[in-house]
Amino acid sequence: MVVCGDDGLARRLAAELGEVYGERVTLVVPTASEPPLAVGRPAWRGRWGRVPSARALRAPAGEPAAEGPQVVEAAEPDEEVLSAAGVAGAAALALVYEDDDRNVRAALVARRLNPTLRLVIRLYNRKLGQHLEDLLDQAAIVAEPGLDPRERDSATTVLSDADTAAPALAASAVAGTSKVVQADGLLLRAVERMPPGRGETADPGLCTLALLSATATDPAGSESSVLGGERGLQLLPDDRAVAAATGRGTVALEAVAHTGPAQAAPRLGAASLPVASLFSRRLRWSLGGIVAAVTALAVASWLTTGDHPLHAAYITLLDIFAINDPAVGAPAQRQVLQILAGFVGLLLLPVLVAAALEALGAFRTATVLRRPPRGLSGHVVLLGLGKIGARVLARLRELEIPVVCVESDPQARGVALARRLRVPVVVGDVTDEGVLEAARVHRAHALLALTSSDTTNLEAALYARGVTPDLRVVMRLYEDDFATAVYRTLRVAHPDALTRSRSVTHLAAPAFAGAMMGRQILGAIAVERRVLLFAVVDVAGHPQLEGRTITESFRPGAWRVIALDTASPEDRRPDLASLPREGADPSQGLVWDLHPGYILKPEDRVVLAATRRGLAELRARTGAPAARP
Helix, strand or coil: CEEECCCHHHHHHHHHHHHHCCCCCEEEECCCCCCCCCCCCECCCCEEEECCCCHHHCCCCCCCCCCCCEEEECCCCCHHHHHHCCHHHCCEEEECCCCHHHHHHHHHHHHHHCCCCEEEEECCCHHHHHHHHHHHHHHHHHHCCCCCCCCCCCCEEEECHHHHHHHHHHHHCCCCCCEEEEECCEEEEEEEECCCCCCCCCCCCCEEEEECCCCCCCCCCHHHHHCCHHHCCEECCCHHHHHHCCCCCEEEEEEEEECCCCCCCCCCCCCCCCHHHHCCHHHHHHHHHHHHHHHHHHHHHHHHHCCCHHHHHHHHHHHHCCCCCCCCCCCHHHHHHHHHHHHHHHHHHHHHHHHHHHHHHHHHHHCCCCCCCCCCCCCEEEECCCHHHHHHHHHHHHCCCCEEEEECCCCCHHHHHHHHCCCCEEECCCCCCCHHHHCCHHHCCEEEECCCCHHHHHHHHHHHHHHCCCCEEEEECCCHHHHHHHHHHHHHHCCCCCEEEECHHHHHHHHHHHHHCCCEEEEEEEECCEEEEEEEEECCCCCCCCCCEHHHHCECCCEEEEEEECCCHHHCCCCCCCCCCCCCCCCCCEECCCCCCCECCCCCEEEEEECHHHHHHHCCCCCCCCCCC
């Protein structure tokens, strides 16, 4: 396996392939990224060495630690670099640079060097990714006329770390909302359920995916990663373990359904005049008082003078705007009413000036960015509108969750999206005083800190907790050790509040690694700080599944069959994550309510919920791997 990248995802992916799947990995990194730790034999343009495995993916106790990947340092992944890294004889290549253009250029070169190579490409641009998949697969067929990339497991897979991690990040910010993983047409929902009360029975849904650790009061806490024994997190438990577990929450699979393309969130205030965004509450009350006073004066004039009501109202308005003749020689009632009308006119003048200024300011900012409404509450404060924040914002609005964004760069990726969705944005540094207050953090339901700086996310979380101690906080943190320390400290300081930490690379690496191993990963669900994968597997060639019943094929803690593809082999879609064709037979889809006694046949295709190690064991290659040079 060859991994090319310039950030933490490349190193975590290399560690994932080496430690979880036991593959030989060559890691290509920029020359200036870091010095080699152990210089070995020389190589073209750069140096070879070893890097230690990621701490977050360390081998369990009692298992030998995997040897680190072989490292090639090079500025650009051009043809010579890829040849030196062994792409011509590799099984798979992952291009996970942050620059989409660099990944595209390297993919075209790699496909020419090895038509049978399995390509996994990291792209943020979705449309470009769809076209690139078709182009590279067609290029493989042209280079090898008898080659079918999908049948030979050499197809191209385009993934986005932002799309992979966004559902889990968005779901983490909402208490009581189902965890959601969406991969194009497939929607998976997992629900965290607290322990049932006395005399109550827990609803397992379609199946129980996990038993939460002893830190059940904060099921997303990272402390469980250091807990062991029966009180620690258990993924894919059997029925006996679920029945024996007392006082522990569960994660259950609730529903799976096909959905269409993501629809734009409804525009806030599109159905009515946005008066609240134009005028403040005090100004609206002042205007209401003025109108009531004018009405009272018009009624009094009508009753005292006996004029027609419309004429009485007209005379009152003339008095208010000081354009009527003085009531000299008129009855006393008329003179008093004129004096009161003049007084009301004096009060009206500053109110009209204030209304004009507020409306002018609102219209000037309406074409730029919306401001948070004054009465907003129960919303999610989203810090950072980079590529991750933009995807999370889209997910939150799809769930119709009110959001207020905070971004220091007006030209960030997600600012245009926020403007299109009419989501309020506060431009400023979250560490500056008054920025979070402008986002109404004191009335917020949750804080989602997704900036690229761990310290900035932590500082914002601590400040928000100082304002609202029970605020739900979700932080994007890369280092697991740092995340664990932060979680423990915040848990002690605020025992009644929920704290969650998420790493984008931690959530995205399993999907990239699974695609490199030749499996179609439909999605991933974060359970505490571990991940459950949902993958499509052909039963043929797997003795753990073939000829076994659904019950017999279930291995607790490793994998579980949760759905069966009922379409005939010739009518199956090559990618279950894609949308079904128009006019397709709805009965030829996935069946989720499987009979425990159903015997899996070689021609069947199933959807599995599996741990990373379980999926690696299930689809491990036959024979011992070749010795390392």
